[in-house]
Amino acid sequence: MSGDGFSRRQFVTAGGAALVSGLAGCSGGGDGGDGDGDGGGAATDTMSSADTVKIGVLEDQSGNFALVGDPKYKASMLAIEEINNDGGIDGKQIEPVARDPQSDNQRYQELTREFISEEEVDVLWAGYSSATREAIRPIINRNEQLYFYTTQYEGGVCDSTTFAVGPTARQQLGSVLPYLVEEFGPRIYTIAADYNFGQLSADWVKVLADENDAEVVGEEFIPLSESSFGSVINNIQDAEPDFVMSMLVGANHTSFYEQKASAGLDVPIGTSTAMAQGYEHRRLDPPAMENIYAGVNYMEEVPTESNTGDGGFVDRYYDMYPDADYVNEEAETNYFSTYMYKEAVEQAGTLEQPEVIEALESGISLGTERAPEAPEGETIELDGATHHVDHHMWVLRADEEHNIEEVTNRKIPEQFLSNTVGCDLRETEEQTQYTPVDYFEEAE
Secondary structure (H helix, E strand, O other): OOOOOOOHHHHHHHHHHHHHHHHHOOOOOOOOOOOOOOOOOOOOOOOOOOOOEEEEEEOOOOOOOHHHHHHHHHHHHHHHHHHHHOOOEOOEOEEEEEEOOOOOHHHHHHHHHHHHHOOOOOEEEEOOOHHHHHHHHHHHHHOOOOEEEOOOEOOOEEEOOEEEOOOEHHHHHHHHHHHHHHHHOOEEEEEEEOOHHHHHHHHHHHHHHHHOOOEEEEEEEEOOOOOOOHHHHHHHHHHOOOEEEEEOOHHHHOHHHHHHHHOOOOOOEEEOOOOOOOOHHHHOOOOOOOOEEEEEOOOOOOOOHHHHOOOOHHHHHHHHOOOOOOOOHHHHHHHHHHHHHHHHHHHHOOOOHHHHHHHHHOOOEEEOOOOOOOOOOOEEEEEOOOOEEEEEEEEEEEOOOOOEEEEEEEEEOOOHHHHHHOOOOOOOOOEEEOOHHHOOHHHO
16 A cells, blocks of 8 residues: 555645646656656646647567567557547547567566656556566556556556556456356366466465365466476376366467377366467367367457457458457457547546546446447446456357357456455555455465
């Protein structure tokens, strides 16, 4: 927690735009008073003085996460082009500022500082992995920079200037794990990437297992550099689980699915990462992904008219990028969150970041045209208290030929921060990541 208990709404109301602008620049460049050269506060040009809206986009177009990061970049550019062609944001054109961080967290930190202090972006989209988010979030916090993190993630970030708008582990795993328990049985084996995301997601598997009268009979954490899974497959076979929960990520971990098929491991696998992000069902030969059940808010195959219908999101994406490989989960989240930002700026009538954040916190809803994960007539909502999204969640299965079929779909709200933690960023400033071990004994 921030410790001051002073709400942003009180701050803006008490001082107005002039006070906000003055405080944002009080460090006057240089190292911003924190000794690391971050520069002063975030840019706060008003709508009347800014010629353009500067949107910063830092997404991996090379390196280990290029496979998942490049579609994010492309979807941001699609949304920006659409908005500009439709008159811009409150009549002002978007000026995208984009660089390739190359899947390198040190480079992310350098570019984040540059985008805030030199480019003076009005808003920032950045990063695929949770490790990246946590590498740049202190810089974001010190500069009070409005920031959208769009990857599905482990959950728990309650942060005053960060909008973590991808689905959380509780939303994704909470859609697929109960289904697999009901269909196949209660014995679960967990394999996950060995860093923040994988470790906390594995904790959520234990919490959800307890809530669904199931048990975790084995758990392994795999370094991101690992690409050989012989011992992992042997351990799964020895444990004889009813299904596996996989939270593997990155190019190296893709080899697990090919190796498990070669080894004859045919146990059902639930996941919050495979197929929706790295489109393994398109890249790998069948039957590597057979009986993989993905709990996701979006895949290219999501059967909504606004997504796969003529002129829908998928068509528009490939019209702009005909050589693209796949529209992944995070691409859709980059896309709709750009429209959320547009609505907030137009509601606020300014680019002043505290006031745009306050507009976002008022709660923005998008229909299926701008959020193609939502079926016709349904919406998704930005929860102002937690800066998270109540997503429409799908469970999608790959068959033996890697065709994708819908299993279930329903809207699942953000629950951990709102119901368990009691995070309300409209009332109290915070910069905290809460974890399930803080609240659930079974996660320990």
